[in-house]
Amino acid sequence: MKDYDMIHHVRGESQFIDDINFPNGTLFASVFYSPVAHGKIKNLDIDYAKKISGVVSIITYKDIPGNNQIGGIVQDEPLLAENEVHFIGMPVAIVIAGTQFIAREAVRNIKIEIDPLPVITDPREAFAKGELIIEPRIFSNGDVDGAWEKCDHIIEGQCESGGQEHLYLETQGSFAYPVEGGGIKIVSSTQGPTAVQRAVSNVLGIPMNKIEVEVLRLGGGFGGKEDQASAWAAMAALSAKLLNRPVKLVLPRHDDIIMTGKRNPYSSDFKIGLTKEGKILAYEAVFYQNAGASADLSPAILDRTLFHCANAYYIPNVKATGYCCRTNLPSNTAFRGFGGPQGKFVIECAISKAAEKMGLEAYDIQKKNLLKENDEFHYGQIAKNVQTLSTWNAAEEQFHFELIRDRINKFNSENSNFKKGFAFMPICFGIAFTNTRMNQANALVNVYTDGSVSFSTAAVEMGQGVNSKIKEVVSRVFSINHNRIKSETTNTTRSANTSPTAASSGADLNCGAVYNACNKILSRLKISALQELKKNEKNADKILIKDEFVFYEGKKTDLGWEELIELTYAKRISLSAHEHFATPEIFFDRDTNKGNPFRYHVYGTAITEATVDCLRGTYVIDSVQAVHDFGISLNPVIDRGQAEGAIIQGIGWMTIEEIIYNKDGKLLTDLLSTYKVPDIHFAPKVMDVRFLGEPNPVGMFNSKAIGEPPLMYGIGAYFAIMNAVKAFRPDTEFKLSAPITPEKVLMNLYSCNNVRDAETVLANNRKESSL
Amino acid sequence: MQTGNSTGVLESLDGNICRCTGHNSIIRAAQKVSDKFTSGDKIITQSDLAEMKIIPEYFLTIHDRLQNLSQSGEGINSDSKSYGYFVGGGTDLFVQRPDEMMNSEIKLLYNDKDLFGIDIKDGYCVIGSNATVTDLRECEILKKYFPEFDGFMNLFGSTPIRNNATVGGNLNNASPIGDMTIFFLSLNSVVTLTDGISERDVFLKDYYLSYKKTDRLKNEYMKCLKFKLPDGNYFYNFEKVSKRTYLDIASVNSSVFLKTENNFITEIYLSAGGVSAIPLFLSKTCEILTGAELSPDNIKEAVLTAQKEISPISDARGSEDYKRLLLTRLIYAHFLVLFPEIFKTEDTYERL
Incomplete structure (x- = not known):
């Protein structure tokens, strides 16, 4: 079993937006964006830029035939700025030219005058000024206020988690061209073809049926193209429509980083109450989510933070409050984990701080409070098929936890320059879109007369191998070889009204739809086979197709797959099916914030080890060892790859990936020379992800979703590094702020917030001692 | 590719960033390919790789084709x-x-x-x-x-x-x-x-x-x-700290060259990057150390002098305070690395 797309990747044959052979006459677009984070536009001067030879047109909001609006959850996001700008990078005008080079030159020659308004970059400041995008959200159970007096220890604190640039290797882009009848066809690098179709329909003022969106595959998405591919597709479509020419818009990396949103940074307050034995009785958290300039997906992301605020622990009294705060930054958006990681980080901070204050080990508190079978989540769902303790115990045993602990203690007692630390990180992540209506998919399966099969679904292939998993389902239902099966592009004409490939559910939903479609065809094939073999028999259940042959009452017949298909066609029986799948048994009441929002949960436990160079403040992640609840994997190679990739991405978020905006809202880490993601040397020397192997009774062939959950193991890296720092400085009041860059490590190691003052103190000391 | 060891595998891939795999699977794959060629004595050439269909045949012509590219502006006048x-x-x-x-x-x-x-x-x-x-x-x-x-x-x-x-x-x-x-x-x-x-x-x-x-x-x-070219009893060291250890630009870097006689510094050149608008030669710090005994107290004084010579700014690579602290650490690091018998880590721990 392998990932079939990889063969094309390795050979350089995979096509992305920039690889499409575009027709003669194609024009190129470049986007002029606001250089100011907040203000009123006084004057926009495009005259000089327009005169540059090769410039065809410069488009502003005035040229939009439909609505200048691409907001999804809340209609608060203009495609192009009208009278105000709300963040640096907000698109103002589109330059269309004969070449990309000329388009970029013209962009540099557009002048804008803006009367500046106050800039907010901090979510707490936004909250204080009443800048909330939606009403506050509160999830709770039990009686938090009444529970505090029963607690032996109450620990409060504040913590920060930073943003994260998606850094999909293929930047945002679209290619649009006019088709007859006033329609538009768009090839887009999007996770959500229907979202693109809807946005373009709104902007152009034409119905959705005149817009066809096609997706070949993405060079990575990670959530960054769930909602935020729409703007660029709409701009390409708008330009193509107005000029009646094909238009290509692919963002250069620098523009992409400046103009698009990232993982939402959070600033959070926590209060946790425990018995003296370490049993958590109450937990209260307030999340100030930095949403950026508009809603985008932030309200939904905030909900998932509240769903996952207790991570894998059972806490009888929980109150979690979320504020979706408007700031003058690019709208932050979906990023693998979708608010879940931000919620989990806070409870882990709370546990770590509680352990420190109570003189316990964090892992003892963690283990003592793990969720158990039939526990009720604070949102009302009953936990089923729980794998918290089983993965925790398996990790302890398989990776010899006691040896790790003793080895690290010994190392720390023998070394003064280097210290080691480790941390456990259990996870529990709900699978389904928390917006229940999105949990549906449809698929088209065609069997051709030569016996070959193609499938077309809403799933967008972005390197995660979803098409290989779907192929596995087709192969199992029909019992035919993989090499007969081909995946098609994702296309709104073949799969309409689809949900984005997101929420780790792309495989679950689309495998479900394909499974239904294949079974529809299979039942017809069985009848066809029965008619061929036993003309009088009515019970098609006696027919089985296995390894490309028809079996009757368990006995292999001479009737093979190709022959069966040919004769079914001859009987004028349909060899195609278009079927739908809707995730059963899920519901959620957004007024009470109770329900059964998830189909199931994914569990697991990781142990992370880190070494800190206490002289220089640098560190190495030595190992990540995890026992993960994969269900029975549909494709272990793909699932292992997803788990490892997610873990490193999570570690990156927690360690070296640092997004810095200055107070004017300008992004300082806007290039790969300043924004650092893990490289090959950063990868832990030991990366050992084990399969728990417990079947998931409600999953496709007992499998489980994989995309997001393992990212949260990365949180363990933060605490492993923190524990190593504490081994060097047991007295330090560790500041809970992620990412834990080498800068923060060094500042914590030497606990001096102001080195100049400290050096003065040292100088004074020296004077005294020399007297 | 330098085959047969993990360093060779890493070095042959280290210019690439992969956002999907987290690199471990790439390392495993490269190691597998590398291992294929380390069993025998034969040196594997590009043509062997092409014959084994590991690389496409046109790879063999890349070198010559690059050579034939027109080279504009040759020579300087x-x-x-x-x-x-x-x-x-x-x-x-x-x-x-x-x-x-x-x-x-x-x-x-x-x-x-x-x-x-x-x-x-x-x-x-x-x-x-x-x-x-x-x-x-x-x-x-x-x-x-x-x-x-x-x-x-x-x-x-x-x-x-x-x-x-x-x-x-x-x-x-x-x-x-x-x-x-x-x-x-x-x-x-x-x-x-x-x-x-x-x-x-x-x-x-x-x-x-x-x-x-x-x-x-x-x-x-x-x-x-x-x-x-140096002679006599000379020492040198280079220190660099960046957000990502490899493939990154330093937050602060520093280099030292010195000569000693009987535990006294006779000649020293100390430089630091990331702490000024220019790559900085720390001349005053060098002055203080020239002729000084290799002792924790003298290094401490040098560290303080260096603080007066530098003017770091807060930017994406670190705050001003961090860069000041970091340079202090790196100067200590020079002496800890070069003279472990004289300097103990604890000497540098001034808890402030």
């Missing part, structure tokens, strides 16, 4: 002043200002034969400005006098960048945190500039005037860099 940019390996310029470079007159220096070579002349090591980082790492002279240099420069860019980035380019980019600049500053190096006709020498420590401004005139380019 006296009207070099008409050029907007002299370009060495181009690894900085083409990244920093791609559109501007496409519109500018540029003079490619990388084929100029006079600018190649690393030699010894009159007790000096003379490095042509076209020498790449890889050339330096592989050069026998540096290996002999500075065996640790190879390891230091492992932190410079990535393998593909090191294969292209030149000494001339790196030093003239005038980045305040250039790794090579900082190292050669501590060797008290001299740059030789030429306009194609006459030549002049400038000490590297005097070469940088202000942010990205050097003493180089518009029609001049760097011919070579030279430094006196």
Whole structure:
């Protein structure tokens, strides 16, 4: 079993937006964006830029035939700025030219005058000024206020988690061209073809049926193209429509980083109450989510933070409050984990701080409070098929936890320059879109007369191998070889009204739809086979197709797959099916914030080890060892790859990936020379992800979703590094702020917030001692 | 690819960033391929790889086809002043200002034969400005006098960048945190500039005037860099801390070269990057240490002096406070690394 797309990747044959052979006459677009984070536009001067030879047109909001609006959850996001700008990078005008080079030159020659308004970059400041995008959200159970007096220890604190640039290797882009009848066809690098179709329909003022969106595959998405591919597709479509020419818009990396949103940074307050034995009785958290300039997906992301605020622990009294705060930054958006990681980080901070204050080990508190079978989540769902303790115990045993602990203690007692630390990180992540209506998919399966099969679904292939998993389902239902099966592009004409490939559910939903479609065809094939073999028999259940042959009452017949298909066609029986799948048994009441929002949960436990160079403040992640609840994997190679990739991405978020905006809202880490993601040397020397192997009774062939959950193991890296720092400085009041860059490590190691003052103190000391 | 060991596998891949896999699966795959070729004695060539269908056949023609590409602007002549940019390996310029470079007159220096070579002349090591980082790492002279240099420069860019980035380019980019600049500053190096006709020498420590401004005139380019080959009881060290250990630009880097007699410092050159608008030669700190005994107290004083010489700014690579603290740590690191018998880590722990 392998990932079939990889063969094309390795050979350089995979096509992305920039690889499409575009027709003669194609024009190129470049986007002029606001250089100011907040203000009123006084004057926009495009005259000089327009005169540059090769410039065809410069488009502003005035040229939009439909609505200048691409907001999804809340209609608060203009495609192009009208009278105000709300963040640096907000698109103002589109330059269309004969070449990309000329388009970029013209962009540099557009002048804008803006009367500046106050800039907010901090979510707490936004909250204080009443800048909330939606009403506050509160999830709770039990009686938090009444529970505090029963607690032996109450620990409060504040913590920060930073943003994260998606850094999909293929930047945002679209290619649009006019088709007859006033329609538009768009090839887009999007996770959500229907979202693109809807946005373009709104902007152009034409119905959705005149817009066809096609997706070949993405060079990575990670959530960054769930909602935020729409703007660029709409701009390409708008330009193509107005000029009646094909238009290509692919963002250069620098523009992409400046103009698009990232993982939402959070600033959070926590209060946790425990018995003296370490049993958590109450937990209260307030999340100030930095949403950026508009809603985008932030309200939904905030909900998932509240769903996952207790991570894998059972806490009888929980109150979690979320504020979706408007700031003058690019709208932050979906990023693998979708608010879940931000919620989990806070409870882990709370546990770590509680352990420190109570003189316990964090892992003892963690283990003592793990969720158990039939526990009720604070949102009302009953936990089923729980794998918290089983993965925790398996990790302890398989990776010899006691040896790790003793080895690290010994190392720390023998070394003064280097210290080691480790941390456990259990996870529990709900699978389904928390917006229940999105949990549906449809698929088209065609069997051709030569016996070959193609499938077309809403799933967008972005390197995660979803098409290989779907192929596995087709192969199992029909019992035919993989090499007969081909995946098609994702296309709104073949799969309409689809949900984005997101929420780790792309495989679950689309495998479900394909499974239904294949079974529809299979039942017809069985009848066809029965008619061929036993003309009088009515019970098609006696027919089985296995390894490309028809079996009757368990006995292999001479009737093979190709022959069966040919004769079914001859009987004028349909060899195609278009079927739908809707995730059963899920519901959620957004007024009470109770329900059964998830189909199931994914569990697991990781142990992370880190070494800190206490002289220089640098560190190495030595190992990540995890026992993960994969269900029975549909494709272990793909699932292992997803788990490892997610873990490193999570570690990156927690360690070296640092997004810095200055107070004017300008992004300082806007290039790969300043924004650092893990490289090959950063990868832990030991990366050992084990399969728990417990079947998931409600999953496709007992499998489980994989995309997001393992990212949260990365949180363990933060605490492993923190524990190593504490081994060097047991007295330090560790500041809970992620990412834990080498800068923060060094500042914590030497606990001096102001080195100049400290050096003065040292100088004074020296004077005294020399007297 | 250097086969058979994990270092070779890592180095052959280290210029690539993968956002999906987290790299471990790539390392495993590369190791598998590498292992295939290490069983026998036979050296595996490109043609073998093509025959085994591991690489496509056209790979075999790449070398010749690159050689045949037209090479515009070969050689340098006296009207070099008409050029907007002299370009060495181009690894900085083409990244920093791609559109501007496409519109500018540029003079490619990388084929100029006079600018190649690393030699010894009159007790000096003379490095042509076209020498790449890889050339330096592989050069026998540096290996002999500075065996640790190879390891230091492992932190410079990535393998593909090191294969292209030149000494001339790196030093003239005038980045305040250039790794090579900082190292050669501590060797008290001299740059030789030429306009194609006459030549002049400038000490590297005097070469940088202000942010990205050097003493180089518009029609001049760097011919070579030279430094006196060390003798006697000498020590050197290079320290670099960046957000990501590899493939990153330093938050602060520092380099030291010193000579000692009976535990007294007789001569010292100390440089630091990322703490000023220019690559900084810490002259006052060097003054204090010259003639000083190698003792924790003296290093402490040097660290304080260094704080007065530097003027770091808060930016994406760290706050001002961090950079000040970090330089202190790196200066301590020099002495801990070089004289472990004299300095104990605990000496540097001033809890403040």
